[in-house]
Amino acid sequence: MHYKTNKLAIAVALASAGLMASQAFAAGFQVREQSAKTLANALSNAAAGAEDVSFMAYNPAAIGNIDGDQVAVGVAYIDANFELKDAEATSLTGTNYDRGGSRQGGESAVVPSFAVKTRASERIDLGLAIYSPYGLATKYDEDWIGRYHAIETELTTIDIQPTINFRVNDRWSVATGLIAEYGDATISNAVDFGSAARLKGDPRATPGGDDVIGTVTGDDWGYGFTLGTLFQVTDKTRLGLSYRSEIDLKLEGGVSYEGTTPYSDGAVAAESDPRIVDGGGTADISTPANANIGVFHQLTPRLALMANASWTDWSSFEELKVEFDSGGDSTTTENWEDSWAYSVGANYALTDKWLLRTGLGYDETPVPSAEFRTPRVPDADRTWATLGATYQATENLGVTAGYMRVFGDGGKIDQEATATNENASKGNLSGEYDVSANVFALSMDYRF
DSSP states (O other): OHHHHHHHHHHHHHHHHHHHHOOOOOSSSBOOOSOHHHHHTTTTTTTTTOOSGGGGGTOGGGGGGSOSOEEEEEEEEEEEEEEEEEEEEEOTTOOBOOOOOOOBOBOEEEEEEEEEEEEOSSSEEEEEEEEOOBEEEEEOOTTSTTTTTOSEEEEEEEEEEEEEEEEOSSSEEEEEEEEEEEEEEEEEEEEOHHHHHHHTTOTTOOTTTSOEEEEEEEEEEEEEEEEEEEEEOSSSEEEEEEEEOOEEEEEEEEEEEEESSHHHHHHHHHTOSGGGOOEEEEEEEEEOOEEEEEEEEEOSSSEEEEEEEEEEOGGGOOEEEEEETTSOEEEEEOOOOOEEEEEEEEEEESSSSEEEEEEEEEEOOOOOSGGGOOSSSOOOOEEEEEEEEEEEOSSSEEEEEEEEEEEEOOEEEEEOOOSSSTTTTTOEEEEEEEEEEEEEEEEEEEEO
16 A cells, blocks of 8 residues: 555656646636547547546546556647637727737647546545646737737636545445646736827827737636546446536736837836726636536447536626726626537447547537627637547557547627727727637556
């Protein structure tokens, strides 16, 4: 038992070092790429697959399906595309905000993951997973047409999940895990300082030209839990069910400003306007609860079929509000709705060493209408098509590669400004987003 504990400690230290070395975790608000095996099957095996220890991120009871000790490491590369087409933007007074900047806001990200488990006794398994379940990364040019609504938005989360599983009998496992989540965010957008200064009577100011860029940063730790169960109905069929709690984060940090022209840069340096003076700020955000239910069936010795449904409590994301220590706040109304994702998949054992994988999935957007779609999170309904393969190099070592193509439906945006709403200083913005992504994943699992 002492030998097992030492191996667990070494593995945790190596995983932590790998996560710290990586600079990007997020691509989209929800990150599901914790395992190359689940990605290659379009997440149809998330709740009931339980093929290796990495499945602990989806269902903590997955480790009850794995004998002995095991470690898994993985990495996913996400190349996302968010492009606003047919865009129009004006101020309340009719100033055209189009300055010719790129309307592409997609970012690429590298998402690592790690998991390890050991069997503490005949009925108890202990595990630890480190991964990123939620994140966001969009970044536009500073002169793009929607700059007053968003320039950069980045949310990074790192979850540390110690897990304990209890084997009720040979067919049934129940598990729970505690989650410590670290969140770090950066939010920026332009301020039409030129229009504000012109209204105050300064003829030198250029509306829609003398911009100031405001950037808010903050971080925090939050805590939650996860529950799961895995039931082997027959020798060929198993069911999985899991739940992950909402985690509240109070991101505390600061706000800084910089000008984009000599005029606005001089105003920032002189602190001529209290609205563009550096200071402190906070933002409350919650990573939502979600649940998975799935089935895995070994149809023949070579062919396995699987299906999964995932629910996410996106209705908890009502607004994105930043409060400044100097007074006032910045609010973006979201009014998101709960959503479901559905997927099916299949595995085919080509040989004793090669397992082929594929899957299809459909993911509903939580954005209710064009009125609530924003450049920060230009989400739309998505369809996934995936494929991949696992190579069992030795009895104890397996390597998996997977690819996912994400096809997004067109997502219209219609941010309307009035003299009294939250867009009064941001202006009108309309158009239609083209959303797509390519995701590549690689993982390795080793049984001690």
